[in-house]
């Protein structure tokens with residue numbers, strides 16, 4: 001009898017999720033047979049989420065793209081023929097060379113995001129390649145860049161409170177984050193703190209899974225958090241609850257902030273937010289007096305026109321009450337700021353020719369349809385680690401652009417996603433256990449290693465190998481295009497930094513993960529005595545002469561760093577663009593504010609093509625209040641159309657008390673090829689006030705029963 005060889009290997013979940021779980025791959029006879037959470041990792045604690053617990057099934061899914069393919073049917077028809085790697089790469093580079101000859105390299109645009117968060121196969125791969133080419137720079141501001149701009153202006157690039165230190169918090173505000181679905185491994189810590197007596201407050205316009213488990217759910221209208229935070233400041237200062245010594249020593253601009261806050265009364269905020277002045281006062285007083293108090297800022301906070309200003313206001317709150325003095329006090333945004341990655345080496349922004357134009361990924365539909373009036377049209381796009389047809393705004397324009405006969409689309413993918421199905425050439429990409437990498441985390445303070453432990457099925461190749469081969473064919477000579485994956489890892493991390501003391505690649509290969517040397521969960525209080533990584537070393541309530549800019553922890557990915565319009569020197573409430581209050585004309589036809597948060601069972605659009613995940617998650621639904629349903633003669637379970645002037649999608653009506661009147665909620669990720677439209681058909685590609693972040697929570701729609 002042949003002996004069965006079972007081995008285990010260190011994994012790191014590559015998905016765009018703050019938790020970056022440390023995993024255990026189990027391999028038998030060269031096949032991945034199971035994937036578990038690493039029981040030793042202090043955040044993963046042996047558990048994975050519902051999406052990943054059978055990750056091996058995704059590796060061996062029958063619909064995986066296994067070979068390079070060329071389109072043979074009309075665009076988007078999904079008809080392809082298998083071709084060799086050599087033919088695929090030659091065809092791609094021949095087409096690109098011809099486009100460059102005729103239009104110049106800026107007629108080509110890369111399009112990627114964090115579909116893979118590996119340093120080698122996620123962040124690297126394409127950026128250095130397209131920078132060398134001189135292609136149009138794709139500015140990628142989908143997720144957190146408005147938040148980052150606000151955070152940097154206020155407290156600088158600090159990881160803030162260690163997510164694990166929340167165990168010591170006595171008052172926790174989860175603000176615009178559905179942790180139960182999107183940050184599960186932080187939620188476990190919050191629940192433990194709750195058991196130890198902490199009060200957990202969730203601020204969310206609807207009763208999310210997380211809001212349901214809170215001690216107190218506060219439900220402001222979408223996009224009104226700035227008003228809530230300003231009124232909290234009002235109460236704190238009015239009651240004299242600020243930590244004056246902390247404020248005097250470690251902040252700038254208290255006098256001006258206090259003056260503005262004076263006008264932002266809880267009664268004023270009640271009108272805007274719909275939260276009672278009484279509740280606002282109570283929240284402010286509890287937050288100020290129950291220390292350590294910690295705020296978890298969700299990405300979703302930025303997704304309306306005043307998102308940046310709201311996040312600035314919220315980021316001021318911990319300094320105002322001196323919460324930073326304590327372990328487990330302060331605010332948590334993206335801990336990735338203290339990870340020692342060398343983004344300049346990874347993405348090589350230095351290779352971008354001076355004067356290269358920048359197009360934002362959120363507005364790709366406008367670029368592809370040339371609504372932007374580009375002097376050089378986009379003639380080719382390469383897409384990897386991203387799926388704009390489901391995830392980016394104004395989808396109908398994206399689809400119209402991708403249908404253009406003169407657009408040459410190359411897609412490296414695991415599956416024939418909504419985007420890849422429009423490609424001229426599809427390249428099969430390797431998955432998790434098939435490649436070596438380190439996975440960045442924007443949600444904890446560990447380095448995470450991922451071993452290659454099985455071969456890729458068919459002819460799939462890791463992203464970085466695809467770009468190595470493309471670079472060779474294009475004749476790019478820089479040494480980084482020749483580094484092995486292992487050499488990349490040696491070069492991409494600042495192993496000599498204090499954060500990496502005692503850690504090297506060999507250690508990571510052996511242990512799978514390593515805690516950065518940035519204090520422990522039990523002693524870390526980075527801003528106990530100020531020490532904010534801002535130019536002044538202080539927390540900035542006030543900023544003089546600031547202008548808008550695009551920032552992100554991965555900002556070197558695009559170098560779209562052009563200073564923009566002047567910013568208010570103080571935080572404030574800035575109204576959304578599309579609400580019945582701010583745009584009554586539009587609201588006559590489209591009276592409902594839509595929120596499109598993440599689906600519990602999908603990871604962005606990943607897993608929404610797997611039947612078992614779809615079954616657990618359920619079909620596309622839209623949550624609507626009984627009052628709004630009645631007005632439209634909609635019954636629970638009816639098929640409805642959700643739409644506005646930008647487009648629409650079909651959904652099953654879910655009548656529920658979890659949403660208030662005037663708000664509808666439809667979660668994200670369902671595939672267009674399986675549905676009549678997606679939530680992004682209705683979302684606008686306008687930016688918010690800071691960092692070119694998207695306005696996914698700033699859209700008015702109408703809902704109608706579909707009459708069969």
Ligand SMILES: Nc1nc2c(c(=O)[nH]1)N[C@H]1C(S)=C(S)[C@@H](COP(=O)(O)OP(=O)(O)OC[C@H]3O[C@@H](n4cnc5c(=O)[nH]c(N)nc54)[C@H](O)[C@@H]3O)O[C@H]1N2
Nearest residue numbers: 176177178181182208223298299300597598600602603604
């Ligand atoms: N299961 C699952 N997990 C994921 C993902 C996924 O697709 N599925 N995606 C990952 C990614 S890429 C990201 S960026 C994170 C995002 O993680 P989160 O920030 O948690 O993202 P969302 O689920 O979009 O929104 C969270 C909550 O914010 C609320 N919200 C929306 N607008 C506002 C507002 O104006 N004010 C307030 N106070 N709340 C608002 C929504 O109602 C929602 O309940 O999740 C990651 N984790």
Ligand SMILES: Nc1nc2c(c(=O)[nH]1)N[C@H]1C(S)=C(S)[C@@H](COP(=O)(O)OP(=O)(O)OC[C@H]3O[C@@H](n4cnc5c(=O)[nH]c(N)nc54)[C@H](O)[C@@H]3O)O[C@H]1N2
Nearest residue numbers: 113115116143384385386387391412413429596604605606
């Ligand atoms: N309405 C609305 N829209 C949103 C949001 C929202 O809350 N509401 N959230 C926004 C946010 S926060 C984000 S982060 C974006 C995410 O937007 P995207 O990053 O575009 O979304 P994903 O669905 O994760 O797409 C990743 C794709 O990469 C592929 N992929 C994964 N790993 C690899 C690999 O190793 N190699 C290759 N070649 N391909 C790979 C996957 O199969 C998948 O198709 O969406 C944004 N869009």
Ligand code: SF4
Nearest residue numbers: 013017020021049052
């Ligand atoms: S998607 Fe997030 S929670 Fe799930 S296994 Fe990956 S890192 Fe962990």
Ligand SMILES: [Mo]
Nearest residue numbers: 016142143299
């Ligand atoms: Mo995201």
